Amino acid sequence: AQEQQLRIGTLAPKNSLYHRQLMGLGEAWRKAQGGGRYLVYPDGSQGGETDMVRRMRIGQLQGALMSVVGLREIEPSIAALQAMPLMFRSWEEVDYVREKMRPAMEKKFLDQGFVVLAWGDAGWVRFFSKKPARHPDDYKSMKFFAWGGESEQQEIMKRLGYTPVPLETADILPAIQTGMIDAVPSTPYFALATQIYNTADNMLDLNWAPIVGALIVTKKSWDAMSPATQQAVREAGAKAGAEIRAQARKEVDEAVAAMQKRGLTVNTPDAAQMQAWNALAERLYPQIRGRLVPAATFDEVVGHLKDFRAGKR
Amino acid sequence: MKALARLASFDAVLAATALALMLLLPLIEIVLRPLFGVGIANAPSFVQHAGLVLAMFGALVAERGNHLTSLGAGFAAAHDPRLRRWAGRYARAGSAVLCGMLAQASATFVVAEMEMPRDIAHGIAGWWFMLAMPLGFLLLGARFGWRLEAGLPWRIAALLALPALGWLFAQQYDGQMLALWPFAVGLLLLLLCGAPVFTVLGGLALALFWSEGQPLAAVPLSHYQITVNPSLPALPLFTLAGLVFARTGAAARLGTLFTALFGGGVLGTALAAAVLCSCFTALTGGSGVTILALGGLLLPLLMKAGFPERRGIGLVTSASALGVLLAPSVPLIMYAIIARVPINTMFLAGILPALVMIFFLLVVGGFLRRGEQTVVAPPSRPDFAAARRAAWAAKWEILAPVVAVGSLVGGFATPTESAALTAAYALLTQSLLHREIDFRGVLRALVDCAQVIGGIMLILGMALGLTNFLVDAGIPDRAIDWVQSVLPNKWTFLIALNLFLLLAGALMEIYAAIVVLVPLLLPIALAYGIDPVHFGIIFLANLELAYLTPPSGMNLYFSSAMFGKSLREVAVSVLPAALAIFLGVLTISLLPFLATWLPSVAGF
Ligand code: NA
Ligand code: NA
Numbered sequence: 058a059q060e061q062q063l064r065i066g067t068l069a070p071k072n073s074l075y076h077r078q079l080m081g082l083g084e085a086w087r088k089a090q091g092g093g094r095y096l097v098y099p100d101g102s103q104g105g106e107t108d109m110v111r112r113m114r115i116g117q118l119q120g121a122l123m124s125v126v127g128l129r130e131i132e133p134s135i136a137a138l139q140a141m142p143l144m145f146r147s148w149e150e151v152d153y154v155r156e157k158m159r160p161a162m163e164k165k166f167l168d169q170g171f172v173v174l175a176w177g178d179a180g181w182v183r184f185f186s187k188k189p190a191r192h193p194d195d196y197k198s199m200k201f202f203a204w205g206g207e208s209e210q211q212e213i214m215k216r217l218g219y220t221p222v223p224l225e226t227a228d229i230l231p232a233i234q235t236g237m238i239d240a241v242p243s244t245p246y247f248a249l250a251t252q253i254y255n256t257a258d259n260m261l262d263l264n265w266a267p268i269v270g271a272l273i274v275t276k277k278s279w280d281a282m283s284p285a286t287q288q289a290v291r292e293a294g295a296k297a298g299a300e301i302r303a304q305a306r307k308e309v310d311e312a313v314a315a316m317q318k319r320g321l322t323v324n325t326p327d328a329a330q331m332q333a334w335n336a337l338a339e340r341l342y343p344q345i346r347g348r349l350v351p352a353a354t355f356d357e358v359v360g361h362l363k364d365f366r367a368g369k370r
Numbered sequence: 371m372k373a374l375a376r377l378a379s380f381d382a383v384l385a386a387t388a389l390a391l392m393l394l395l396p397l398i399e400i401v402l403r404p405l406f407g408v409g410i411a412n413a414p415s416f417v418q419h420a421g422l423v424l425a426m427f428g429a430l431v432a433e434r435g436n437h438l439t440s441l442g443a444g445f446a447a448a449h450d451p452r453l454r455r456w457a458g459r460y461a462r463a464g465s466a467v468l469c470g471m472l473a474q475a476s477a478t479f480v481v482a483e484m485e486m487p488r489d490i491a492h493g494i495a496g497w498w499f500m501l502a503m504p505l506g507f508l509l510l511g512a513r514f515g516w517r518l519e520a521g522l523p524w525r526i527a528a529l530l531a532l533p534a535l536g537w538l539f540a541q542q543y544d545g546q547m548l549a550l551w552p553f554a555v556g557l558l559l560l561l562l563c564g565a566p567v568f569t570v571l572g573g574l575a576l577a578l579f580w581s582e583g584q585p586l587a588a589v590p591l592s593h594y595q596i597t598v599n600p601s602l603p604a605l606p607l608f609t610l611a612g613l614v615f616a617r618t619g620a621a622a623r624l625g626t627l628f629t630a631l632f633g634g635g636v637l638g639t640a641l642a643a644a645v646l647c648s649c650f651t652a653l654t655g656g657s658g659v660t661i662l663a664l665g666g667l668l669l670p671l672l673m674k675a676g677f678p679e680r681r682g683i684g685l686v687t688s689a690s691a692l693g694v695l696l697a698p699s700v701p702l703i704m705y706a707i708i709a710r711v712p713i714n715t716m717f718l719a720g721i722l723p724a725l726v727m728i729f730f731l732l733v734v735g736g737f738l739r740r741g742e743q744t745v746v747a748p749p750s751r752p753d754f755a756a757a758r759r760a761a762w763a764a765k766w767e768i769l770a771p772v773v774a775v776g777s778l779v780g781g782f783a784t785p786t787e788s789a790a791l792t793a794a795y796a797l798l799t800q801s802l803l804h805r806e807i808d809f810r811g812v813l814r815a816l817v818d819c820a821q822v823i824g825g826i827m828l829i830l831g832m833a834l835g836l837t838n839f840l841v842d843a844g845i846p847d848r849a850i851d852w853v854q855s856v857l858p859n860k861w862t863f864l865i866a867l868n869l870f871l872l873l874a875g876a877l878m879e880i881y882a883a884i885v886v887l888v889p890l891l892l893p894i895a896l897a898y899g900i901d902p903v904h905f906g907i908i909f910l911a912n913l914e915l916a917y918l919t920p921p922s923g924m925n926l927y928f929s930s931a932m933f934g935k936s937l938r939e940v941a942v943s944v945l946p947a948a949l950a951i952f953l954g955v956l957t958i959s960l961l962p963f964l965a966t967w968l969p970s971v972a973g974f
Contacts, residue, residue: 064842098841
């Protein structure tokens with residue numbers, strides 16, 4: 058008989074906290090069942106997130122740590138946690154809503170053949186641009202990176218008076234260097250790692266949307282584990298998720314500080330500009346609801362946020 | 371008429387249509403984007419998937435014309451007629467069975483995708499395009515069976531039974547652990563009997579996944595991944611541009627210009643030949659087309675300047691390998707894709723090393739030496755009035771690199787769009803302004819390009835399957851540890867790297883080498899603190915040499931065919947050039963600023 062195997066893919070860099078957490082989880086898995094072959098593939102060495110989903114489907118990988126970009130290939134409603142700009146004002150709000158939606162979301166993933174072991178974050182999306190900008194209208198004269206795979210998002214941007222340039226992620230750096238695009242939405246960590254900030258050296262200090270992720274394994278590999286192993290892996294997953302979330306919160310500030318040292322300018326919107334941003338978001342929501350995010354899931358998020366803000370005050 | 375007859379075949383029609391779409395959609399995008407902000411919904415994705423159709427059916431066209439790359443005929447060209455016959459049979463039958471296995475693995479992949487269909491746009495699912503894979507492999511298998519040297523009933527039986535056998539075997543044993551060595555022996559024999567490189571590579575990838583009990587669908591998935599890579603459409607489009615220039619008077623016009631510029635003496639003619647071959651190779655993708663397009667023009671010129679025939683052949687054959695470092699050569703783009711380095715950074719990085727290589731070829735290779743040559747005609751001096759006239763006549767060809775590189779560096783086109791623009795530019799200038807290529811000629815260029823790219827893409831896809839196995843088995847990590855324990859510093863590593871690449875270049879197919887070796891070696895180079903751009907230039911410079919080293923050196927085969935010389939004669943004639951190029955490679959390795967200075971000046 059063949060040795061038990063667990064192969065996990067991720068875009069996270071080798072030796073990053075994400076990678077180390079995955080290695081720790083593997084130790085727990087191996088210890089619980091007394092052996093087995095555990096492999097983590099960092100740096101996207103098994104391809105992008107859509108490729109990793111495919112490799113899980115054919116049984117080459119048993120799991121992946123990935124963002125909503127890959128997760129929504131499995132369950133589209135997960136987009137609710139990432140595709141609604143300015144909906145969440147803090148990590149506390151993200152945590153609250155995610156915790157409320159978690160049981161139902163995990164059930165949906167199970168129905169699609171995947172078990173969620175941990176939920177994590179990768180920071181806030183902010184706008185990086187060549188010229189300073191603070192007001193939503195400041196961006197109207199700029200050409201915006203838009204991911205080629207998302208035609209509906211481009212449609213929405215266009216209707217609001219912006220100029221999206223549909224490109225692939227690999228094209229971002231050359232495109233901003235050559236002036237094909239002037240602005241890129243990106244997490245500070247990604248902007249630092251890919252050197253986008255060298256050319257787009259202005260950052261708007263506005264948390265546009267969180268990048269949310271999860272560690273999932275296939276139901277098939279989950280069912281092959283003994284109940285004791287499942288228990289141990291669940292606990293290790295919960296611990297890894299907590300560590301990753303704590304890191305993501307620090308990472309945003311650390312990455313911004315590192316880029317500031319190397320010449321990044323951080324622009325903070327004033328009260329009036331903030332109001333304009335919120336007004337823009339209000340105009341965006343009706344277009345996102347029912348198109349990018351299923352209407353029921355959208356309303357659910359709004360409801361949870363209302364509860365949270367009522368309880369807080 | 372001949373072109374029409376060839377077009378009557380559906381594989382050529384499908385492949386050429388896919389290529390035409392890949393050309394037109396990005397052009398429409400370039401126009402629409404500044405006008406309306408948004409182009410066609412998901413045009414890049416459509417273009418990338420058209421690439422999959424182009425690859426599979428282009429490969430079928432290549433098979434029909436017997437243009438699939440193999441490492442020479444081997445036993446299939448033996449003196450003993452019986453050995454020859456059986457080697458040929460074994461190569462075709464084995465390839466047919468392997469294609470059946472690849473078709474089954476592809477079908478598994480497509481079925482997994484159909485369970486969770488993913489729209490490209492307008493309700494068109496990605497798996498519609500993916501069907502090209504199982505279908506293409508089945509048809510290739512059937513073709514190999516049909517080509518078996520045997521009676522008609524045998525051939526019909528082979529056409530049906532051999533791919534079916536492979537299919538059933540793969541279906542039966544997918545996911546189980548099978549021993550590697552029977553496959554390894556069988557595949558080595560296949561290679562020696564002249565089977566296409568892609569079937570051997572694909573078979574090896576399947577066998578390796580089998581040896582670990584991993585799913586076979588990983589191989590077609592990797593093939594899919596590389597064919598629909600966002601940067602990949604640049605390959606067929608730049609190749610199309612090159613093919614168009616190769617079959618019009620462009621080469622002659624440029625030849626006139628260069629000889630007028632440099633004069634007709636030894637120095638001038640050699641310099642003109644080296645520069646012209648390099649530029650032409652950069653444009654045509656370095657697949658030997660240069661020798662075919664320019665060989666007939668340059669060899670007489672060189673001999674008129676006093677070169678003995680052998681040295682003339684040596685110069686043309688080796689100079690035609692030198693364009694690899696110049697934009698927009700296919701290997702240069704391939705490296706950028708695989709190593710995830712911006713394409714325009716690589717374009718700039720290659721310029722100085724390319725000049726260094728030309729210098730080494732001409733000076734160290736001894737092509738400027740006078741010596742024993744008997745001068746047939748008195749050498750003409752550089753004639754600037756004639757050069758001006760020639761430059762005016764060749765103005766559209768001179769501007770082609772400006773279109774290719776300018777649109778990219780100027781920031782209004784993506785790599786794919788820049789390639790489409792260059793191809794359209796080539797087609798329009800050569801058909802409307804020079805009137806040297808008509809509609810039928812355009813169709814033929816499309817089909818020929820599909821055939822060249824189809825063959826390359828299959829090798830790339832299968833090689834990526836092999837690479838994916840290496841990653842899957844965790845080999846790159848172990849390689850880093852091992853190399854670092856053996857080689858103490860950067861300089862010993864660089865020397866060892868060059869020797870290794872010299873050997874690999876002799877044995878491996880060029881594109882397979884990029885796909886398999888870059889992911890393996892780049893992390894090691896990074897661990898020694900070598901810049902990825904510099905590493906890329908070292909790697910590509912070594913590939914230039916690989917075009918000249920037997921048994922896999924493509925230029926030797928093209929040159930032998932073009933000049934009607936034996937392979938041995940050609941190999942001997944390029945020997946001094948190959949040595950000079952190797953010294954150039956070492957120089958580029960030890961002087962990183964040659965590669966990194968221009969990109970840093972440009973702010974990349
Ligand atoms: Na690209
Ligand atoms: Na070679």
